[in-house]
């Protein structure tokens with residue numbers, strides 16, 4: 308297991324902590340083998356388009372906490388991503404039983420050129436006070452940006468002083484974009500702050516509580532945990548400062564995505580004594596079997612796990628079989644973050660759809676737990692075979708447009724907005740599902756498979772769009788290999 312140091316304000320970046328990479332072109336089997344044997348080496352690109360910023364990931368894990376406020380300490384432009392999560396909060400609130408979602412409490416210190424010369428800490432002190440007086444939150448998160456990091460503002464000291472003055476947790480999150488090329492480090496940065504300042508240690512275990520580290524997906528877990536006599540404690544979207552505080556006394560931690568939860572699950576286990584489930588999330592039948600068994604093991608309720616597996620399989624397998632018949636012969640391409648992209652590849656395998664390729668944003672060579680069982684791509688390769696054209700693309704759309712144009716799948720599956728447009732421009736039916744729980748479990752295979760079928764059957768829009776779409780890339784580029792700009 309990796310060593311965590313909650314005394315330090317910043318989490319170690321993924322490039323160093325988990326040997327994560329942002330460039331690879333080959334096949335999934337080779338990538339998995341290298342990750343677990345000789346190791347992976349990142350590549351430089353001779354040409355690079357805009358990529359992600361870790362502040363977006365830190366934002367989504369803090370903005371969606373119901374009773375907290377978030378301050379972005381930097382130029383106003385860096386805060387645009389925070390407002391996206393206001394929309395997410397409103398739209399997905401009902402999926403999580405939040406009937407009347409409130410407006411998010413999002414602020415910026417709006418640093419100006421003058422502040423970058425004289426320093427921005429005074430502005431930050433004033434902003435923290437103003438935000439406290441205006442919104443009365445139960446905690447305030449302060450997110451750093453490239454500008455505040457470059458001028459060396461001591462955000463941690465300002466937060467500590469404000470905490471003493473105001474009597475609520477004021478949490479500094481070190482997430483400026485230039486720290487890392489693997490922007491999922493932003494998740495770790497937010498969790499690091501939460502673990503340092505919010506989560507309390509406990510000698511007692513609440514045997515009815517299971518931490519679920521996830522995004523904003525619908526509530527699958529209440530029903531799944533009920534036979535075990537447990538309830539989910541969701542971290543962090545739609546949580547409260549109080550529920551987060553008490554996540555250190557749960558009976559176990561599970562997650563919707565190994566990439567998302569890797570750091571916090573490991574911290575909860577090593578620093579707070581909450582065991583992390585020893586397998587990847589439940590996508591695909593084989594993996595869902597393993598997941599329920601691992602859950603049963605950690606709760607010492609193996610018999611209940613077997614009963615749940617048997618009942619669910621009896622209910623869903625015949626329907627999945629029927630669906631497989633309808634989807635026979637289809638080819639799909641996947642784009643998304645690791646490891647949810649890996650999860651979608653497993654769901655495709657289960658539905659009998661050929662995964663012709665994937666453009667996944669980064670790859671974690673190891674996980675914080677160092678458990679090889681948490682590697683969802685490895686499970687996919689072992690359960691359903693290789694994915695021949697597998698790329699790690701750092702969200703480089705010019706590489707996706709190139710690969711997609713060559714492979715011409717029947718459907719493009721995406722987890723991130725903005726990527727499906729490439730499928731649509733080529734006239735390829737494209738499916739974007741923001742609810743990461745939709746494809747989870749036995750029922751998820753059915754739900755997601757039916758969405759795939761719907762998308763393929765209703766392709767008129769993309770076919771029309773293709774007739775009028777202009778591809779901004781030259782014929783020359785589309786004829787090159789997608790790894791053309793990788794520095795060899």
Ligand code: SF4
Pocket residue numbers: 360361362381384385451452453454482483484485
């Ligand atoms: S990369 Fe830096 S400047 Fe750009 S949005 Fe992120 S924090 Fe702001």
